[in-house]
Amino acid sequence: MKAIDATVPFRYRLVILLGSACLLAVLTAELLLSSRQMSLTLDEGAHLYAGYQHWRARDFGVNPEHPPLVKLVAALPLLGMNLKQPHPPNPFFIVEEYAGGAELLQANNMNLLLNRSRTAACVFTLLLGVLVFAMGYEMFGPEAALLALALFTFEPTVLAHGALVTTDMGVAACLCATVYAFYRYVKQPGVTRLLVFGVTVGLTLVTKLSGVLILPIVVVCAATGADSRLEHEARLTARRRDLCGCGDRVCDSVGLLRVSLCGAPSRAGHDASTCSVCTHDAG
Known part of the structure; x- marks a missing residue:
């Protein structure tokens, strides 16, 4: 990025950075607005319940087929809420996570829980947008970075999955x-x-x-x-x-030319005073 910055005027870089900030703001608005209009998907309740149990009970046996990072981030805004604790049946972990997710959402304000958890999950999508811009800037220049971020901002797949608790x-x-x-x-x-x-x-x-x-x-x-x-x-x-x-060939050619004009230095009868080349070298 430093090599590119050295060849790009400051004002132009500033315009590119402001454009990227505007695109990220548009992406944030899209995610927040769309998350409040989408219905609950199949896995969101299970992931949210698993994340809540990770924080509250330190129970990482819920939803063990997936590591906990996204679930912990999504469930973090729920810790300050006074929620009714779910008590799902536990015949098998898959039954527990889906039944527990449904009970957690139904026993509390489902819309509020989804809005908060989806807002937290948007962090990963925004981080990906920043990475797309940073990679494009460093590898291909500011114009390519801004174009890549614009395509990412208005990509339907990103908008569909960017705010889900998955x-x-x-x-x-x-x-x-x-x-x-x-x-x-x-x-x-x-x-x-x-x-x-x-x-x-x-x-x-x-x-x-x-x-x-x-x-x-x-x-x-x-x-x-x-x-x-x-x-x-x-x-x-x-x-x-x-x-x-090439250098060796040039040196050999110069040497041959000198010998042909002046003769070898050890040749008998050579008069250096009458040789134009030798006189020029001596001068």
Whole structure:
């Protein structure tokens, strides 16, 4: 990003940043308004109940098929509310999480609970929007970053899932953050960037079960980056070799020309005072 900033005028960068802020504000408004108009989806009650039990009872056996990060974030606004505790049957964990979610929402103000939890879940979608802009800015420039953010802001799939209490947008944001952190570490290795990369990998793994795919993704990215670096070094080495060969040929040509004009320095009978080349060199 510093290399791009050096070639972009300050006022132009300011316009790009203001445009990105406006797009993020539009995205926030879209998410908040649409979340109040969408009906309850199948998994939201189970995820909300699981997150509430994670906080209240420290019970991570509810909804164990998915890691807890998104559920904890979504249920965080409910902790200050005086809610009626659900007591679902517990024959099997899947029955408990869906029955408990339905009981939690029906025994309390369902609209209020959904609005608060969905507002908290919007954080992951907004984070993904910021990452899209930051990655586009650093990799391809300010115009590409603004265009990517605009496409993301008005993408129907993002609007449909961006405010739901599900793990989809959470894992998308963490996957994107991990790839971006890995890119920045490979670009300029350092302890801080390595730590950031490790944190993003951990967040991805505690967001959704499919987040484990980040491990082969990083391996493929590392292998691709290593191949690209080897090819780049090979091209540089070949270019240096060609330049050195050209330089040797130029030196040989100059030497032959000098010998043909002046003769060899050890040749007998050579009069340096009458040789224009030697006289010019001596001057």
